[in-house]
Amino acid sequence: MRENEKATLLTRRQIMLASGVAMAGAIPFLPIARTAAAPEVRTAKLRLTADTRTLAVNGKSARVFGLLGPNGKPGITLSPGERFHVDLVNQAATSTIIHWHGQLPPWTQDGFPWPQTPPIPADDTRSYDYAPIAGTYWMHSHQGMQEQSLMTAPLIVHSAEDMRADRQEVVLMLHDFSFQTPDELLAGLTKSNGSQSAMPKSGMGNNMNMGSGSMAAMGMGSGMAMDLNDIDYDAFLANDRTFADPEVVRTEPGGRVRLRLINAASSTQFWVDLGALSGTVVAVDGHPVRPVRSTRLPLAIAQRLDVLIDLPGKGAYPIFAQVEGKRARTGIVLAASGAPVSRTAAEASENSPPVDLSFERRLEAVTPLTPRAPDLTHRVILAGAMAPYAWSLNGEYWPNVTPLMIATGQRVAIEMLNHTMMPHPMHLHGHAFQVVAINGTPLAGAVRDTVLVPPMGSVTVAFDADNPGRWAFHCHNLYHMMTGMMTEVRYPAII
Numbered sequence: 001m002r003e004n005e006k007a008t009l010l011t012r013r014q015i016m017l018a019s020g021v022a023m024a025g026a027i028p029f030l031p032i033a034r035t036a037a038a039p040e041v042r043t044a045k046l047r048l049t050a051d052t053r054t055l056a057v058n059g060k061s062a063r064v065f066g067l068l069g070p071n072g073k074p075g076i077t078l079s080p081g082e083r084f085h086v087d088l089v090n091q092a093a094t095s096t097i098i099h100w101h102g103q104l105p106p107w108t109q110d111g112f113p114w115p116q117t118p119p120i121p122a123d124d125t126r127s128y129d130y131a132p133i134a135g136t137y138w139m140h141s142h143q144g145m146q147e148q149s150l151m152t153a154p155l156i157v158h159s160a161e162d163m164r165a166d167r168q169e170v171v172l173m174l175h176d177f178s179f180q181t182p183d184e185l186l187a188g189l190t191k192s193n194g195s196q197s198a199m200p201k202s203g204m205g206n207n208m209n210m211g212s213g214s215m216a217a218m219g220m221g222s223g224m225a226m227d228l229n230d231i232d233y234d235a236f237l238a239n240d241r242t243f244a245d246p247e248v249v250r251t252e253p254g255g256r257v258r259l260r261l262i263n264a265a266s267s268t269q270f271w272v273d274l275g276a277l278s279g280t281v282v283a284v285d286g287h288p289v290r291p292v293r294s295t296r297l298p299l300a301i302a303q304r305l306d307v308l309i310d311l312p313g314k315g316a317y318p319i320f321a322q323v324e325g326k327r328a329r330t331g332i333v334l335a336a337s338g339a340p341v342s343r344t345a346a347e348a349s350e351n352s353p354p355v356d357l358s359f360e361r362r363l364e365a366v367t368p369l370t371p372r373a374p375d376l377t378h379r380v381i382l383a384g385a386m387a388p389y390a391w392s393l394n395g396e397y398w399p400n401v402t403p404l405m406i407a408t409g410q411r412v413a414i415e416m417l418n419h420t421m422m423p424h425p426m427h428l429h430g431h432a433f434q435v436v437a438i439n440g441t442p443l444a445g446a447v448r449d450t451v452l453v454p455p456m457g458s459v460t461v462a463f464d465a466d467n468p469g470r471w472a473f474h475c476h477n478l479y480h481m482m483t484g485m486m487t488e489v490r491y492p493a494i495i
């Protein structure tokens with residue numbers, strides 16, 4: 001097992017260095033006022049490069065994209081108070097546009113290919129400058145299917161509280177990976193089953209009928225078949241590595257970790273299993289929630305979780321991310337310095353259940369919406385099927401859609417009704433919403449930017465319309481989005 005102690009391990013000392021704070025040996029952590037006072041940090045323009053790279057997966061090499069930040073590492077990490085002031089340099093040899101997932105910039109900086117904000121041509125540069133919100137975010141291409149080819153990276157915005165907490169930061173970004181091109185994967189879905197029954201062809205997706213007792217016991221007991229995992233991937237990656245050769249993150253003395261989990265997969269949902277550890281979830285999609293202790297955490301596509309973990313001893317602890325409905329898993333290892341790391345089985349002993357909303361129901365925003373009845377409720381029907389493979393919102397297929405109109409100052413609710421046998425992780429750009437009902441039952445849930453709508457279920461979210469523009473609203477399963485499952489949330493008088 002190879003060790004890589006540096007890949008995504010951001011110690012407090014590195015945070016200090018990144019913040020321009022001088023450091024001499026093991027000096028105590030400086031108060032935040034000193035850090036925030038560094039003026040060069042606040043005004044520095046950062047360079048982010050969209051590029052191509054070669055990645056070794058299962059002993060074979062693959063050509064993929066990458067997004068490298070100013071320090072040559074994936075993505076961008078910002079200090080408290082620092083602006084997102086970035087030159088995005090496109091060296092990917094093809095046009096691209098990068099979306100700052102979950103951030104709330106002006107709409108022209110959202111990184112979506114609207115006519116007003118076209119993709120960045122190869123060898124061109126585009127500048128961004130907005131005040132970011134703190135938390136665990138990520139960035140990904142919104143051009144074609146580049147996201148499947150790993151045009152993704154973490155976007156971490158530290159808060160003053162993060163700095164005071166003085167926890168070791170560990171980022172774990174998940175991917176699904178295929179040696180086939182995204183076009184081939186999509187063609188396999190759309191061409192193979194147009195005239196067949198609802199069962200996908202062998203090898204493409206696993207139609208997970210609920211035959212096993214454990215599945216039937218998961219509460220889906222309608223006897224209907226549930227579709228999971230449209231695509232049969234070659235590998236699942238955690239920080240670009242498979243579980244056969246995982247990243248080993250050496251923990252600092254004391255073993256106090258803030259684990260930032262990002263599901264950057266294009267079409268895969270995971271159960272994160274902390275193994276022998278237990279954790280406290282303190283934020284979802286970057287937004288603080290009242291602490292919830294758990295060891296098994298569902299992570300839908302595009303969602304994030306911040307988990308505080310205190311290592312109980314000086315051992316080595318694998319963090320698993322198991323694909324829903326499968327035995328396949330990936331992950332990393334947290335290990336005290338010097339602790340031996342033994343090999344862990346690359347597959348779990350049992351299939352995991354489907355990702356569901358049992359955890360979502362336990363979440364409660366630290367900063368909820370102010371109580372107020374919605375001025376406007378948009379009802380959106382999620383429709384589609386595996387055969388023919390096409391997915392829609394309100395019967396419309398992107399780009400031929402009728403925008404959902406909202407206006408500044410309104411409290412807006414969106415009620416999503418899933419009329420399909422697939423789960424759909426629904427994401428709204430430019431706004432953070434609160435989950436306010438599940439299957440018609442009200443709750444004061446989490447504030448977040450992506451929520452799972454399970455098969456035949458419904459979820460209602462609410463938000464305050466405070467960011468005028470044109471905003472994409474879509475399923476974050478890339479293949480659902482590509483076959484139509486996207487619409488626009490739009491304010492009036494936007495040209």
Ligand SMILES: [Cu+2]
Nearest residue numbers: 424475477480
């Ligand atoms: Cu979907």
